Amino acid sequence: MDATTHHEEHHGPTVKMYFAIFAALSVLTVATVLAAKFDFAPMLGVGLGAFVNNAVALGIACTKASLVILFFMHVKYESKLVGLAVVASVIWLAFLVLITMTDYLTRTSDWHLFVR
Secondary structure, eight states, X not given: OOTTTOOOOOOSOOHHHHHHHHHHHHXXXXXXXXXXXXXXXXXXXXXXXHHHHHHHHHHHHHHHHHHIIIIISOGGGSOHHHHHHHHHHHHHHHHHHHHHHHHHHTOOXXXXXXXX
16 A cells, blocks of 8 residues: 555544533533522523523433543544444433333322321
């Protein structure tokens, strides 16, 4: 092989990309702090306001986690099988949280009535 015809593919993020991801994570961290200080309850009511507050916080957190997983853990540059394993892991985690929440939400506070 001739040195002029040999072309190595660059796999993985560049230093410039790392700084861009760092900047995005920094901006999202500031957005997290600002979102924590902002309350939607006066505009939307107590129930819906709390839901929107939690949805905004979770949305920002999921975005930051996605950036870390994709770029710092190099999942974006791995094979599709690795990506499938990550997606399957996230689905499994969501399933476990769902099962835990259904158990928690269906428990009664009248437990002392069932103890003899």
